[in-house]
Amino acid sequence: MTNASPIAANADGAVLAQLSGISKTFENGVQALDEIGFSIRPGEFLSLLGASGCGKTSLLRIIAGLIAPDRGDIRWSAGRHPRETGFVFQEAALMPWADVAANIRLPLRLLDVGKQEADARTQAVLAQVGLTPFAHALPHELSGGMKMRAALARALVVKPALLLMDEPFAALDEISRFKLNDELLALWQQANCTIVFVTHSVYEAAYLSSRTLILSPRPGRITEEITLSAADRSDPHFRTSATFAARARVLSEALERAQ
């Protein structure tokens, strides 16, 4: 069963990418994804919510073009440009031998961006994530939250039109996670990019996303699509508000139905 068609027919019709019939079975015979179809809309914060092992990471890697699906395809409205894609992994995955600035600069180096522009962009994102004083620190000298900030800066340095995030804050303590959630939302609004955010946390999806897709476990199928009402971001108590609780309840119930 697929929910692709109702999801594709969205209100204003603008689509960044259209996934249809994506299936993936691993070499060990485990079917990770089954007939996944949905659209990614420009400017949205889309969460893929599901239990561990439901193929969320594989789906994200397929969107990034890192692995190919067995069946199905992705149509990009304007082609996918690696230059404009950012990826934040489950771990910070920084090069331990290079300082923070060099780590953040890496994508520009790989994309052959000129030195002057690379310098300027690196400085800009360092400031954006508040790591300017740590530009020359090595990864092992940073806290977990700071490492994740550096990883986020490395994704932002390419000025991504599409930012792919794979449970990036799952390993952090709650205080750091809340802080980074807020920073991410601010960056998303500032940068005006599209985010696809993989998570297993109902609360994270409820807090961050404008739309959430629920994935069932093994094989991963999309069971529901939930569009969340625009949250009042000026409310400093959003996390304890009734609106947030209601969002979390809707997602939580949908996730239970998917099991």
Place this chain on the structure above:
Amino acid sequence: MKRSSVLVPLFTILLLLLGWEAAVRGLGIAPVLLPAPSLILKTMIADAPLLFGSLLVTLRITFLSLLIATTAALALAILFASSRLMERALFPLAVVLQVTPIIAIAPLLLVYMEPQSAVLACAALVAFFPILSNTALGLASADRQLRDLFALYDANWLKTLLYLRLPTALPYFLGGLRIGGGLALVGAVVGEIAAGSAGAGSGLAWRIIEAGHRVNIPRMYAALVLIAMAGVAIFGLFSALQRMALRRWHASELSGA
């Protein structure tokens, strides 16, 4: 390094030497059976021009062979890293070469090569394998997520090698070099002994054989002590190199952080 890590072994060695000296003197053992440490030291000083000249020859062979082994091992490890097929085809051969005792290969090398080159080849052969296998492992150990990042930005083979795989392999390579350095000295000594008088060699191993023929036991000991000290010095040198290269970032050199 803690001071005690140097002082404790030094003290142990000193104690052993004192015991040795006392035993030889107290029991009146003839120098031809077992020379006292003081006599070995005296011989070392008296024969210094001969012995230290030979030490230099052995060290030159050791470092030259290590250079050859390192270059070949690095090149082959990079080839393995870029082609699974080449790795499958060639790695077993390297293993066969490694598990065959070098002392058994040496006579054959002497058939085909000039004695000097054969000695060099012996030393290079034994030093080669640990550097190759360590470096190959290191090149294959790059972080999966970082590899994804390189793939995402369409990094070519060379960039991935230079910016990701080689830096990842550095600690592994240096570990291999430290083992290989000691083995190169072993290989040099084995090669010289196999070459025997044919080498007309003047390395330390040849001095031991020569002194043995002349029943000059103190000189045999003096040459042996020099070889042991050279081995320790080489190990120390590469350990220091490893520390210097890795102390800023690698887990093996970071304390408590």
